[in-house]
Amino acid sequence: MTGEPLEQRLEALHPAxxxxxxxxxxxxxxxxxxxxxxxxxxxxxGRARFDERSSFKTWLFGVIRRTALERRRGRWxxxxxxxxxxxxxxxxxxxxxxxxLDASETSRALRAALQALPARQREVLHLVFxxxxxxxxxxxxxxxxxxxxxxxxxxxxxxxxxxxxx
Numbered sequence: 832m833t834g835e836p837l838e839q840r841l842e843a844l845h846p847a848x849x850x851x852x853x854x855x856x857x858x859x860x861x862x863x864x865x866x867x868x869x870x871x872x873x874x875x876x877g878r879a880r881f882d883e884r885s886s887f888k889t890w891l892f893g894v895i896r897r898t899a900l901e902r903r904r905g906r907w908x909x910x911x912x913x914x915x916x917x918x919x920x921x922x923x924x925x926x927x928x929x930x931x932l933d934a935s936e937t938s939r940a941l942r943a944a945l946q947a948l949p950a951r952q953r954e955v956l957h958l959v960f961x962x963x964x965x966x967x968x969x970x971x972x973x974x975x976x977x978x979x980x981x982x983x984x985x986x987x988x989x990x991x992x993x994x995x996x997x
Contacts, residue, residue, distance in 0.1 A: 855899035944994035952987030
């Protein structure tokens with residue numbers, strides 16, 4: 832890899848990476864922190880390698896997304912196994928600053944409108960609007976064609992506009 836050292840590149844992209852990790856983890860801050868830490872470990876120990884076929888940011892966001900999916904899949908499988916043996920209800924969620932912020936009506940309405948979108952549309956919009964990626968870069972992060980990403984982008988914007996106007 833050419834240019835600045837890997838650690839400096841990761842540090843420079845950390846705020847954007849954390850934002851993307853939050854989106855990939857359904858706004859669960861603790862889960863996003865775990866996903867990002869696991870992602871950094873994969874990169875620093877060589878399990879994930881940048882091959883320079885895209886921008887570093889695009890590649891990094893792809894690694895974050897795959898790591899979040901791996902963790903979600905593992906958690907789902909563990910919860911299925913636990914259901915066989917446990918009868919206790921899950922613990923009540925702890926109130927966090929993010930949870931209090933979500934209580935505001937505007938935030939709830941926007942979050943509901945975003946959550947109502949299909950997952951792919953939501954992911955493309957997040958990458959383009961919040962992470963300043965192009966639609967082409969978002970397609971690479973998500974592992975889909977550029978045409979498909981454009982379709983999800985336009986449909987997502989239209990659906991979001993309809994929901995906000997209500």
